Amino acid sequence: MTRFARSQAARLSLALLTLSISTALHAQSAPAPTASDWGGIGLLQTPTARMADEGELAFTASHTSPYSRYNMVLQPLPWLEGAFRYVSVANRRYGPEWLSGTQNYKDKSIDVKVRLLEESHWIPELAVGFRDLGGTGLFSSEYLVASKRMGPFDASAGLATGYIGNRGDFRNPLTSIDDRFETRPRAQGTGSLNSDGMFRGPVGVFGGVAYQTPWDALQLKLEYDGNDYKHEPQGNNQHQKSPFNVGASYAVNNNVHLHLGWERGDLAMFGITLRTNLAQASSMAKVLDPLPMPLKQRPATAVAESEHDTNVVTELFDWSGVANQLEQNAGLRVQSISRRGSELIVTGEQRRFYYPAQGVGRMGRILDGALTDDITWFTVQNARLGVPIVETSIERKALVDYIEHKTDLSTLAGHIEMAPPAAQRRETLYSAPLRRFDGGFNIGYQQSLGGPDGFVLFQVAGTYTASAYLARNLWLSGTVSYNAYNNYDKFRYDAPSRLPRVRTNIRRYMTAEDLTLPNLQVTGTRQLARDTYGMVYAGLLESMYAGAGGEVLYRPLNERWAVGVEANWVKQRDFDQRFSFRDYSVATGHASFYYMWGEDRRVVTALSAGRYLAKDWGATLAVSRAFDNGVTMGAYATKTDVSSKDFGEGSFDKGIYVSVPFDFLLPRSTRARANFAWNPLYRDGGARLARSYGLYQMTSERDPEFFFDNLQTIDD
Template structure:
């Protein structure tokens, strides 16, 4: 006989059953955020409010006929997701056969998603986003979505205008404000910012649930699609037998995910995601680096060297040998070694170690083994481009105590000082002979993506770069390049331009000659004041332009801001990249303001305003997230007085970039960086001249935060 639910025993049994079910649900992990078909975190066709871990970089390729999507997604901040993609449309051709052959149409787009609310016990996670924000607008959409975890389930529900909500389940409530929100204008496919159509048109409902199975690598997804595929771009409407999509994500490992799905009721989807977290990246073992110099035995070394009042009065030190050891083991190319009281100062350029603390630690080890005990401070004056940038001083006893595990790293930090290079008398102990020449062979690579001539156009070249130093502040640098292979012969489409062709003659520069001289620049630098730096240059500044120019930068030490001015007069080089020129010349220049935002997370912004190569006036804003380990993720946009019509497809210049220290990738320490830039279009508006050096980059060690963020490298 079943007891009534009104009895205490029944209510107790029901409560116990509910508690056991709830405990079972919450005992299983919630589904981890995974990629959608569109690359961003989501279900299949639709986004969720979830975000990847901060610093994640992911590539997702997926196919659902007739669309193949190639997405790169960045997570620069815990509350911001950015993506760019190419969509290949199998049943549409890019252009006429003479130009594109049988290449499928490629659509370019940029996405942005912002978290508005973070999930709590009762409140769901809420995010707003824009799909195809800065591309052609063919797939543009705006959405608001909420997600809530319930044990092994993560449910999402959202509203969208545009592509994601094309079913149009109800009238746009914004029509009560303005009737123009009733209809959505047709995308023009020009690559402009799609502001005219934002939040316009009917609203569609979408949502679904992700389920984390007991088998940890497998996650299942069920989705209600907000698009009915009856209003596809280019009149490419598709049949939809069902608005419900089902799929699965299988984690091969933490870096590789496989995706399978059944969409629109009758179509298979398959995809793969390759992911890594750049913020958590660290250097691989440096098997090719020399080991750090071991600490000296304190008592024996003191007796051997003896106490003295001045190094000049003590037993002779083979300073040339010390300088050589600093170069070979600490990566410091010494210019001068001097003394002031109980402090020894080494002035030179760090050429090997990416993290300044590591170079300082190795330098201090070497000096500790060579100098008598009355020297209590070691100082390294870091120079760059022949100019002193910053002096970093470390107390000898505290450094030794830390290496001998007597003090914590936090204690050592209190015995390190960073100051502007001092203008004070110091007794010179050693002056290095002038260094006259550097040279190295390398492999050069450049590419263009997404053009109608071919999806990937690229060049691989062998290069030889060299510097000839006339003095420490005056040198000649140049690069010779030989084309090993390129497919730019397919580049037949010179986009129409109403501006001087300052950049769109790329094909001619890439194909006219195999042996070229991309740069040959004479550069002079000078420290003009305590925080003021100057640079002048002349010659073949880059592959397309030669001329003269200069830059001045004011960057106070330990400040978040800097200001700079750059001015150039340049003449366009001939297509053979030798010593001949074309008729076009222009005076160009910019004033720039740099600022670093945030305490826990550093956001570096640079606003530059001035005249560009096509004689247009405007401004460029670049914003990047700088992680503690040196990785940066950023984006830029340039808008000038050139109209969208005159600029051509794209309306304005923009791009996304990632910069990663090569130190993560190689078994030998290096200061080089791997830079990836994606700019959807190559146009003449908003173009700036390139040259070999930048004062803001050269003075980057004036940021003590980066030094102390990586202070643990001091013992390596």
């Protein structure tokens, strides 16, 4: 069949699909967006212009011989879909048998889809997308797709260059601008951005329709595939009996979808999607938390306290008992309690409740039940790592009225003030003794994905972390780790490197000793000025490096920006992670600018520029979506003066990450977080020191928006 004939057949097929839709409409709801074989929202092999709900995180595994796809998809913004995946190619080996055994080849890739137009009565939803944007480029493709709902049908049609449009139905119109768009260069498999091949090569037509059946759980799909599978990567061309694919998605429940299909005319497809919405996640019932303390019992007509009672409050009161209650019930480890007129100020560190408003509410209940009525304002001066961060003041009557349902949340918000810690004259009522020691056991886990040695290499370790305090803002901390199990003995491929091996010796660090000392350092912090903080540290800073350094951060309260600088001199540790060292040393450091964008949606960017561990110079850009409940989804990329050739596979350092409060998952309140990060490769270029503490994270409560976004927790 000639290219012209194929093009006519494609147009005729889409016309027949549209005609069948227009004759079958009835009053059923439109089909909900579901995952394609490639994880992103789509039909089977092809994408649509639809997006998942904001905040969704989904994992989709699918198989169509010879490809098995494992996809993680994030929806950080309503108009932005991001995905990363591994494709296992069953009939290709990853490497020589001595290295990879019988492991199938694993291709790594990143996708991005951006919505350009929202659907209206006459206008379809329109999106542009990039498949395999930041991976090897073996499956790279660029596309423009439109989707329109009509009753129970959702029809899509699109144009693509690259893999999705490999059928090549017509010549690329961009050749009228430059002849180089006529052909698409072959993927080099380096992990770059594939920019040389973008929008090049013939254009393929694709499209199809999703149908929502009367059975709410079942959705049917019909698709015209834009790929003829005659130009598969690695010369792995496949037979296609028909360009039409059919399939079904069945929702077992809101979190689990099953997928079946018949593709290329003679192959079965199987898939499953596990999904959740992190933006809508909330804490599980805290059955192990103590109940909030009751408010003070008040008579029907309030009677003012006498001056004699006031003196009792300030002179004879059991402040030690109040401090103990504040820690046990409100999670506030008290450093001091003071008074300024009718305001009581508690200085301490919140160690239990993730949402600051929840700790403030519980503090208010305790103080209200304990104090006389001449105290009309409660203030908590929140400290972190030994330095004051922010003062939050709440009017006592407003809090009581809200808890007793006499006023609403917006009214209460008008009686709360947040300010930088103030150096004001106060009457000190209580000073808590310094707790000299903290410590506890934990379980450590780390992994490497997608290497030629094995798809998942991991270590499970038992750890003990402790801190000995010389002062509130000066302490010695360390971690002892014992390897419980790891399979890093399979890790035989260190990869060639033209740079100093600052990270690619990880296999030797993981396997040299079972009992290790990953960290042992002295740290000091200080508030240098009203909005300026400093930190110094020295010792065994991480598993691979020891040395000394410092950081300064300027972060004004109620501002969306902050600037900081950190500088370090470090020496590479020996593989046993004890007290011996290797010859390599480097001075490294960065200047950073942080900015938070958006009113309804917060997007935090961090741009850091400086010198990296391999003595390369460059910059790192990290962008993350911060949801109201504390979940973050983000991505980062680092580019330095190291060439792509010298960097090696991957061309530059990049990755994505998700951070979720553990508070969602446990029956007891906690400030800990679960962090998932995906970095496709361990390379030496763009590598930074992994520090235990950072000032921007330490001062996170200088973000009043997070406090007020979760103000409803003040009565929990």
